[in-house]
Amino acid sequence: xxxxxxxxxxxxxxxxxxxxxxxxxxxxxxxxxxxxxxxxxxxxxxxxxxxxxxxxxxxxxxxxxxxxxxxxxxxxxxxxxxxxxxxxxxxxxxxxxxxxxxxxxxxxxxxxxxxxxxxxxxxxxxxxxxxxxxxxxxxxxxxxxxxxxxxxxxxxxxxxxxxxxxxxxxxxxxxxxxxxxxxxxxxxxxxxxxxxxxxxxxxxxxxxxxxxxxxxxxxxxxxxxxxxxxxxxxxxxxxxxxxxxxxxxxxxxxxxxxxxxxxxxxxxxxxx
Amino acid sequence: xxxxxxxxxxxxxxxxxxxxxxxxxxxxxxxxxxxxxxxxxxxxxxxxxxxxxxxxxxxxxxxxxxxxxxxxxxxxxxxxxxxxxxxxxxxxxxxxxxxxxxxxxxxxxxxxxxxxxxxxxxxxxxxxxxxxxxxxxxxxxxxxxxxxxxxxxxxxxxxxxxxxxxxxxxxxxxxxxxxxxxxxxxxxxxxxxxxxxxxxxxxxxxxxxxxxxxxxxxxxxxxxxxxxxxxxxxxxxxxxxxxxxxxxxxxxxxxxxxxxxxxxxxxxxxxxxxxxxxxxxxxxxxxxxxxxxxxxxxxxxxxxxxxxxxxxxxxxxxxxxxxxxxxxxxxxxxxxxxxxxxxxxxxxxxxxxxxxxxxxxxxxxxxxxxxxxxxxxxxxxxxxxxxxxxxxxxxxxxxxxxxxxxxxxxxxxxxxxxxxxxxxxxxxxxxxxxx
Numbered sequence: 001x002x003x004x005x006x007x008x009x010x011x012x013x014x015x016x017x018x019x020x021x022x023x024x025x026x027x028x029x030x031x032x033x034x035x036x037x038x039x040x041x042x043x044x045x046x047x048x049x050x051x052x053x054x055x056x057x058x059x060x061x062x063x064x065x066x067x068x069x070x071x072x073x074x075x076x077x078x079x080x081x082x083x084x085x086x087x088x089x090x091x092x093x094x095x096x097x098x099x100x101x102x103x104x105x106x107x108x109x110x111x112x113x114x115x116x117x118x119x120x121x122x123x124x125x126x127x128x129x130x131x132x133x134x135x136x137x138x139x140x141x142x143x144x145x146x147x148x149x150x151x152x153x154x155x156x157x158x159x160x161x162x163x164x165x166x167x168x169x170x171x172x173x174x175x176x177x178x179x180x181x182x183x184x185x186x187x188x189x190x191x192x193x194x195x196x197x198x199x200x201x202x203x204x205x206x207x208x209x210x211x212x213x214x215x216x217x218x219x220x221x222x223x224x225x226x227x228x229x230x231x232x233x234x235x236x237x238x239x240x241x242x243x244x245x246x247x248x249x250x251x252x253x254x255x256x257x258x259x260x261x262x263x264x265x266x267x268x269x270x271x272x
Numbered sequence: 273x274x275x276x277x278x279x280x281x282x283x284x285x286x287x288x289x290x291x292x293x294x295x296x297x298x299x300x301x302x303x304x305x306x307x308x309x310x311x312x313x314x315x316x317x318x319x320x321x322x323x324x325x326x327x328x329x330x331x332x333x334x335x336x337x338x339x340x341x342x343x344x345x346x347x348x349x350x351x352x353x354x355x356x357x358x359x360x361x362x363x364x365x366x367x368x369x370x371x372x373x374x375x376x377x378x379x380x381x382x383x384x385x386x387x388x389x390x391x392x393x394x395x396x397x398x399x400x401x402x403x404x405x406x407x408x409x410x411x412x413x414x415x416x417x418x419x420x421x422x423x424x425x426x427x428x429x430x431x432x433x434x435x436x437x438x439x440x441x442x443x444x445x446x447x448x449x450x451x452x453x454x455x456x457x458x459x460x461x462x463x464x465x466x467x468x469x470x471x472x473x474x475x476x477x478x479x480x481x482x483x484x485x486x487x488x489x490x491x492x493x494x495x496x497x498x499x500x501x502x503x504x505x506x507x508x509x510x511x512x513x514x515x516x517x518x519x520x521x522x523x524x525x526x527x528x529x530x531x532x533x534x535x536x537x538x539x540x541x542x543x544x545x546x547x548x549x550x551x552x553x554x555x556x557x558x559x560x561x562x563x564x565x566x567x568x569x570x571x572x573x574x575x576x577x578x579x580x581x582x583x584x585x586x587x588x589x590x591x592x593x594x595x596x597x598x599x600x601x602x603x604x605x606x607x608x609x610x611x612x613x614x615x616x617x618x619x620x621x622x623x624x625x626x627x628x629x630x631x632x633x634x635x636x637x638x639x640x641x642x643x644x645x646x647x648x649x650x651x652x653x654x655x656x657x658x659x660x661x662x663x664x665x666x667x668x669x670x671x672x673x674x675x676x677x678x679x680x681x682x683x684x685x686x687x688x689x690x691x692x693x694x695x696x697x698x699x700x701x702x703x704x705x706x707x
Contacts, residue, residue: 159291
């Protein structure tokens, strides 16, 4: 569906079910150079189990027009505008990679509007290697290849895909190729420049799940320790969930594991 | 920048799409001879049907052995995914019916495999889908043939019978200027000699029966989605960009902007038309693909020697092989097929129809049959076999001479092939003297 957010049309994928604001809302925020389609399986798994899913194409990505927003703070503010536009009072915010920084920054500033926070493949700060920043700005194809090299475990770059008949790395490359010019470079620069992550984490007051890929090279699980410690400052529950055998591209590499982890975390709080 | 994680063809041919079997560690791809798959619980069953979870439900839609083959060809072609089907013809049919219905129109090269020509000329019109055939070497002819209802441009990397080389970048540009995809039948080249997606094509199909298998024991087809065509921007493909009541009201391009075609082809095409591949055939084709890069190098080396040898023979009026400087598409072949122009060639015997029969009957190594792409060398004389009902004029219309002989060059020692061909040519010479 398309909605107006901040006077700009935005595409929102809802996981194959109609958007229903009377149900608990889960926002899925994609990462750098991506669009909503990275969340297909998780979005459908949530939308078919009593939740309503909001998986936007961020401005300047996928079907959402306009320039990409230049920094994590602006993107977090945009998430607030998105919830306003959808008339949503509270939501669970889930973000992957760059999306996790947006989710973190938003959760720190939004108070009770964020009921739970799920950070997938996240570290803070999230420095981006200079050669990747340079390639994203000047040689996108080279940047796509580097990201693919680091996002997938060897088993998933070469071996069998969880999705029959599909080559995950090529799907990812095609998604990145499709984004408008400058989207990836802008996103990676935003990740690299964002220094407020640990301070934001200390301000988060809702339950948090940090979901890590056991073999993630982009945001290694051990590098998330500082983020975990900062989140523990105020959050009532901060748990680390490790997905065995998964790399950074967890939504594609371990779709069921990730859906189960998200649903399990959410259902614990539904029971409480 | 190449796709498929920067691995090279030799590595992809052996590994892509397969990890050692989790239960027993089997290194070879196991043959999953099962029609269906046990659901661990009711929730998981529902999740599979809702596409919340990837996996196998029923082998008409997907099968683990077939998936290895699909992922291997997709990786080698640089596509996002592939569908394995029961034959090359099934792959072509699946592509067409995924993109259009009644009232649809195709612009196709006139240099096509006879089976494809039949499908377009005689069969699809019964279902309201019509085709215009064009000279593949004439860009303006491609442009002129496009109509408002056109939904696909189609050609073969190397087309029958003149072994025309399709100028994929040019035809792809024409297609894209009109918001249309280009499908290329790459059966005769395989991804080892050409990757049509990297040249601008949007979809690739193979008769896996030929060089991919290489052994001539299994019929199969493959259809690869390149993932780059923007169906939404084109606006001409409601099957991919509008909700489909037959599958959860899914808008395939919304679900997956890059794999909408593969998604619909599997979820509708395999489900409803049902031209699925047996996992036994998938396994056999996989065994062939493991050695494809090695084999294609040998096929090409042998073909080049044969072509040069025949060109020097007094019993031969002409040799048609894009690898020879005499072929009209030689320069194009050098550009688009730098590793070789395949292993199928034809030549014209002096002496016409009778000479062709004499030649074929004298051969001992070449097998006389109607196929190409086997590890064994093959020969056929169209005027006395596949086209025997046609007179000389009709043959000429089809681009075939009365003395035309088609060879598919195999992997035997090149010297043995040359000696065998010389045996045939000498028989023709003796026959010619007796006349």
